[in-house]
Amino acid sequence: MKLLTHNMLTSKCLKGVNVGYPLGILAKDVKVSEVDFNPEFVSRIIPKLDWNVLWNAADSIGHSGELPKAVISDYENNQEFLKKAHHVLMEVEVINGELICPESGRKFPISDGIPNMLLNEDEV
């Protein structure tokens, strides 16, 4: 699971949960790999992100690295910034661990990189 994906996931589907965001991450395995850098794509995705959540997620698994705490102005034209964002969004992957609903504490397993957000019938 990439941190870009984590930035979008919520546990709002759970009965009784209002926001379900952001999901905490308990990472057992994290992997860093190389993904094609596409600056145009990264600058397009930035307005869709909750940057604080991204930064905190990265920090919580020890990979905030050089990521600035806030989005800079004129980021579209700053290759260096976009590269750092790209790295954290696309190249850092949680392989095994858990996602944790901030309201209910319900845990969602991540195994072999795939978060399992499936609910039991009585949870919907």
Add this chain to the structure above:
Amino acid sequence: MARVKLRVLEEYLQELDVFENPKISLEQYVTQPHIASHLLHVAQTTFSDVEGCSVADLGCGCGALTLGSAVLGAAYTVGFEIDPDAVKVFRKNAKKLGLSGQWSSTSHKRMGSEKNETVSPPEDENLDNSDENSEETSDDDSILLESEGEDCSLLTESAVDVVLCDVTSSEGLGSTNSRWYKSFDTVVMNPPFGTKNNHGADMAFLKSALRIARCAVYSLHKTSTRNYVLTKGREWGGKGTTAEVLAKLRFDLPKSYKFHNKKNVDVEVDFVRFDVSHVKEMECNFSNMSLNKR
């Protein structure tokens, strides 16, 4: 323009494994490589909806459309699927096509019976930066494709994720308040037809797809429901949505999927493209205004 030829894409997709024990209740059958490759190739060559785009595949199953999008250079692709067993096959297929990162991970217990099992070192692969021509990974599975003289490193550095969830959930992808709302450029999917005990699944898929897409949705629907599908699609997509049937296909479905007890298992299917790129977010999303970040 597409970075790989139609024929090559089809060959890639032919390499993929299919459902091991297809679950009838989920309408599990793969999109045939011939159809999947055409669908994706048209999306790219006619509409430029794949390369450099974010692409979602709803009900990704074994991954034909997800992985095919990655082959065509999608910048970020997410497959959503409800069935953990199907996802296992997806993982195998991702590995087969040489995806790196979590997909090449061998942290899992290895199944000795697997023909293409590789013993790759757990540390990060250090591939050089040149995209198209970077070196092959020393991976048995890449070699499998390499023998056909194609460049299999195409996929090693693409970003693919899978999420296990119910895509029809109205609190999830189907909600205008979801974080996924308008977060993908393109959705490609082969939804269940929504017959038998799955009634309405096709439409629930379509609704979710139109929520999360910013530009276009490519989908397959029974020709017999064409008017309904197009009308509902325009409605859910919001003012400005257009719908076009790009092709009429014939699905040769496995016997188990026959419809309404007809002997004939050939089904006429529309390949439809919905265009939501001219829909203003405000117009179809009043309840979400405070969440809109510009």
